[in-house]
Amino acid sequence: MKCFVTGGAGFVGSNLVDRLLSMEHDVAVYDNFSTGLAGFLVNAKESPKFHLINDDILNLESLIQAMKGCDFVFHLAANADVRFGINHPEKDLWQNTIATFNVLEAMRANGIKKIAFSSSGSIYGEARIIPTPENAPFPLQTSMYGASKLACEGIIEAYCEGFGFQAWIFRFVSILGERYTHGHVYDFYKQLLENPNKLLVLGNGHQKKSYLYIQDCLDAMLFSIEKFKDNVNILNLGTNEYCQVNESINWITAHLGLKPKLKYSGGERGWVGDNPFIFLDTTKINSAGWKPKLSIKDSVIRTLQFLQDNRWVMDKRR
Amino acid sequence: MKCFVTGGAGFVGSNLVDRLLSMEHDVAVYDNFSTGLAGFLVNAKESPKFHLINDDILNLESLIQAMKGCDFVFHLAANADVRFGINHPEKDLWQNTIATFNVLEAMRANGIKKIAFSSSGSIYGEARIIPTPENAPFPLQTSMYGASKLACEGIIEAYCEGFGFQAWIFRFVSILGERYTHGHVYDFYKQLLENPNKLLVLGNGHQKKSYLYIQDCLDAMLFSIEKFKDNVNILNLGTNEYCQVNESINWITAHLGLKPKLKYSGGERGWVGDNPFIFLDTTKINSAGWKPKLSIKDSVIRTLQFLQDNRWVMDKRR
Numbered sequence: 001m002k003c004f005v006t007g008g009a010g011f012v013g014s015n016l017v018d019r020l021l022s023m024e025h026d027v028a029v030y031d032n033f034s035t036g037l038a039g040f041l042v043n044a045k046e047s048p049k050f051h052l053i054n055d056d057i058l059n060l061e062s063l064i065q066a067m068k069g070c071d072f073v074f075h076l077a078a079n080a081d082v083r084f085g086i087n088h089p090e091k092d093l094w095q096n097t098i099a100t101f102n103v104l105e106a107m108r109a110n111g112i113k114k115i116a117f118s119s120s121g122s123i124y125g126e127a128r129i130i131p132t133p134e135n136a137p138f139p140l141q142t143s144m145y146g147a148s149k150l151a152c153e154g155i156i157e158a159y160c161e162g163f164g165f166q167a168w169i170f171r172f173v174s175i176l177g178e179r180y181t182h183g184h185v186y187d188f189y190k191q192l193l194e195n196p197n198k199l200l201v202l203g204n205g206h207q208k209k210s211y212l213y214i215q216d217c218l219d220a221m222l223f224s225i226e227k228f229k230d231n232v233n234i235l236n237l238g239t240n241e242y243c244q245v246n247e248s249i250n251w252i253t254a255h256l257g258l259k260p261k262l263k264y265s266g267g268e269r270g271w272v273g274d275n276p277f278i279f280l281d282t283t284k285i286n287s288a289g290w291k292p293k294l295s296i297k298d299s300v301i302r303t304l305q306f307l308q309d310n311r312w313v314m315d316k317r318r
Numbered sequence: 319m320k321c322f323v324t325g326g327a328g329f330v331g332s333n334l335v336d337r338l339l340s341m342e343h344d345v346a347v348y349d350n351f352s353t354g355l356a357g358f359l360v361n362a363k364e365s366p367k368f369h370l371i372n373d374d375i376l377n378l379e380s381l382i383q384a385m386k387g388c389d390f391v392f393h394l395a396a397n398a399d400v401r402f403g404i405n406h407p408e409k410d411l412w413q414n415t416i417a418t419f420n421v422l423e424a425m426r427a428n429g430i431k432k433i434a435f436s437s438s439g440s441i442y443g444e445a446r447i448i449p450t451p452e453n454a455p456f457p458l459q460t461s462m463y464g465a466s467k468l469a470c471e472g473i474i475e476a477y478c479e480g481f482g483f484q485a486w487i488f489r490f491v492s493i494l495g496e497r498y499t500h501g502h503v504y505d506f507y508k509q510l511l512e513n514p515n516k517l518l519v520l521g522n523g524h525q526k527k528s529y530l531y532i533q534d535c536l537d538a539m540l541f542s543i544e545k546f547k548d549n550v551n552i553l554n555l556g557t558n559e560y561c562q563v564n565e566s567i568n569w570i571t572a573h574l575g576l577k578p579k580l581k582y583s584g585g586e587r588g589w590v591g592d593n594p595f596i597f598l599d600t601t602k603i604n605s606a607g608w609k610p611k612l613s614i615k616d617s618v619i620r621t622l623q624f625l626q627d628n629r630w631v632m633d634k635r636r
Contacts, residue, residue: 086480089473093419097469101411125475135455140550141475151415151469155407157443157459162404162590232458 002026004070004112006057006103007077009036011179012118014044015214016074019222021047030066031077032056037316040179057099063106073115075103078149080182082122083271085144096148097155104159116168116221119153121210121236121278122146123171131281134171134234142275153234160231168225173238173280176299177214178306181313184209184245185303188252190314192260199253199260202270205246208277210238213294213302223290236280239292245270251300320344322388322430324375324421325395327354329497330436332362333532334392337540339365348384349395350374355634358497375417381424391433393421396467398500400440401589403462414466415473422477434486434539437471439528439554439596440464441489449599452489452552460593471552478549486543491556491598494617495532496624499631502563503621506570508632510578517571517578520588523564526595528556531612531620541608554598557610563588569618 003020007013008029013036020027021044028051029041044050053066057077067073079095100117107115123146124132125139141147159165174183191199212220220237228235253260268276294302307313321338325331326347331354338345339362346369347359362368371384375395385391397413418435425433441464442450443457459465477483492501509517530538538555546553571578586594612620625631 085476089423089476089480090419093416093473097415098411101408105407137453138456140479141472142479144473144476144480147469147472147476150472151465154459154465154468155411155462158403158407158462158465161458161460162407162462 001072002028002070003072003074004028004030004067005074005076006030007036009033009038009041010076011181012175012214012217013076014040014179015177016076016218016221017041017044017050019218021049025049027051028053028066028070030055030057030063035080037313039312039316057102058094060102060105063102064109067106067110067112070110070112071114073103073107073112075100075115076118078118079145082143082145083274089144092144092148096145097151100152101155104155104165107165108163113163113165115156115165116225117152117156117170119169119171120146120149121171121173121238121280122275123150123153126275130277131279132236133281134236134284157232165231167232168221168228169232169234170221170224171234171236171280172217173210173212173278175214175217176211176303178302180214180303180306184248185252185300186307188249189304189307192256192258193314196258197260199249199262201245201249201262201264203245203267203274203276204264205244205249205262206276207245207268207270207274208242208279209245210242210279211296211299212238212292213299216292216294220285220290220292224285227288235285236282237285238280238282239296240282241296242279243296248300251297252304255301255304319390320346320388321390321392322346322348322385323392323394324348325354327351327356327359328394329499330493330532330535331394332358332497333495334394334536334539335359335362335368337536339367343367345369346371346384346388348373348375348381353398355631357630357634375420376412378420378423381420382427385424385428385430388428388430389432391421391425391430393418393433394436396436397463400461400463401592404590407462410462410466414463415469418470419473422473422483425483426481431481431483433474433483434543435470435474435488437487437489438464438467439489439491439556439598440593441468441471444593448595449597450554451599452554452602475550483549485550486539486546487550487552488539488542489552489554489598490535491528491530491596493532493535494529494621496620498532498621498624502566503570503618504625506567507622507625510574510576511632514576515578517567517580519563519567519580519582521563521585521592521594522582523562523567523580524594525563525586525588525592526560526597527563528560528597529614529617530556530610531617534610534612538603538608538610542603545606553603554600555603556598556600557614558600559614560597561614566618569615570622573619573622
């Protein structure tokens with residue numbers, strides 16, 4: 001199979017690329033390196049089955065050309081800066097919603113009909129049912145990120161109905177692990193590198209979040225594509241546990257052997273549009289036979305270990 | 319109050335403009351006349367409180383200028399050609415989703431925070447719960463129109479959370495009445511003018527649809543804006559009844575005194591993405607005290623009477 005991976009130089013993307021190559025698939029990566037890193041594709045580049053296109057999804061003509069001959073699209077490219085939504089609301093709309101529309105149009109132009117899409121638990125807004133199942137009543141959107149991802153889902157579904165596409169829509173919790181260069185583990189580690197005695201925490205530290213380890217996430221995606229065969233397959237991906245930010249801080253500081261003074265910005269939310277409790281009901285995929293292998297704590301530690309072993313990543317992000 | 323009405327030369331828009339002027343409000347209409355008709359604003363133009371801007375919502379700079387000094391935005395402009403979604407999927411995305419984003423950005427630039435938005439029962443896709451309440455689990459989107467309107471709702475909600483906006487989101491059934499120049503009543507009447515002996519019906523005629531009379535719709539919108547004061551107010555608007563296409567055909571042909579031969583294109587759906595049963599649960603607004611005055615049958619007859627008295631409208635639509 002020839003796979004097309006948008007955002008293939010990013011965190012989830014580059015790990016997926018390595019996995020697909022190890023499964024003997026041909027892989028074309030399309031990435032504009034706005035947040036992706038060439039360093040994540042060092043192994044992939046050794047493979048004769050790997051092909052890289054450095055361009056922007058908003059360039060539809062280039063995207064159509066690049067997709068030629070592919071069988072399956074993993075659309076992972078996105079603006080993942082959830083917390084900056086209100087500073088530049090147009091970014092989520094363009095890089096998520098319009099970008100996804102372009103991916104679908106490029107698929108249509110090339111006669112490709114299968115797509116896996118990385119949506120987000122953010123689309124549940126502040127859910128009234130926790131853990132939140134796939135068929136929960138949709139609550140109000142609280143961030144441009146969530147709104148833009150929900151828009152992507154709707155457009156993908158309309159393409160399934162109108163053009164006979166088949167889609168796997170994955171509503172992720174936050175993913176952790178090797179090559180993760182966003183989020184609280186990254187932020188905290190970076191702060192502690194600069195000053196091991198002080199840690200600024202957004203919100204009150206009681207925000208409850210659910211995380212999934214990257215390799216578990218890839219297992220779940222590939223498992224679902226094999227197992228679920230509806231025209232539209234919507235799946236929550238996460239673990240059956242959650243943690244408070246404060247717990248994670250304890251794991252991180254214990255692992256690093258530090259005892260920093262904690263300073264909280266205060267409030268239930270880390271930022272405007274932050275969701276103080278994300279926890280997804282993963283009964284659907286669990287019942288079909290998939291279970292994660294790593295706990296949240298282990299995922300946090302693996303992320304830390306990766307950052308400790310790959311300080312170059314932090315230099316690239318300055 | 320100075321009201322800004324996008325799509326103010328359209329069916330719902332121009333009727334709203336007349337109503338707002340009769341309530342002594344100042345009204346600025348922004349319309350590109352792609353489907354709106356100058357003839358619908360003949361009365362409005364007599365008022366010194368009326369102001370018209372002929373431009374496109376996709377022209378953000380013009381929109382920002384035009385909105386200056388307004389207090390409340392009624393955003394009604396949209397691509398309403400639901401059934402042509404698969405011929406030009408980009409149309410719904412641009413004219414509905416991006417257009418709505420521009421309206422919100424223009425409001426933000428002008429410090430305007432109140433918006434009423436015409437969404438659609440189409441966002442419920444093929445609902446599993448009928449009649450469908452506002453908090454139904456969101457089913458899959460089946461049309462680009464529904465997907466693009468759902469995207470608008472999400473973005474509006476994100477602006478309420480992020481920028482302190484207040485919104486009234488109205489999920490309409492199809493609206494009928496004076497100045498309606500789309501949909502089955504219009505299509506059937508036009509066909510029967512050309513050939514009174516034959517009528518082509520899309521689908522099998524058993525599609526069940528719910529309709530609301532335009533003046534009832536305006537009553538409901540203005541009632542809701544007075545009555546519901548949450549940051550985000552989502553309201554289904556419709557009647558407590560539905561009809562089959564075949565019933566409506568009987569009302570139309572009886573009113574016209576015709577007995578055409580009916581020819582059905584067949585199938586449960588009139589077109590790809592058509593929904594064979596739309597019926598909204600309007601308990602929320604009914605409980606607050608609003609009820610429609612006209613039945614679906616009366617709305618169909620009023621629409622016909624308007625078309626009979628205003629044949630110029632059909633010439634404009636050729």
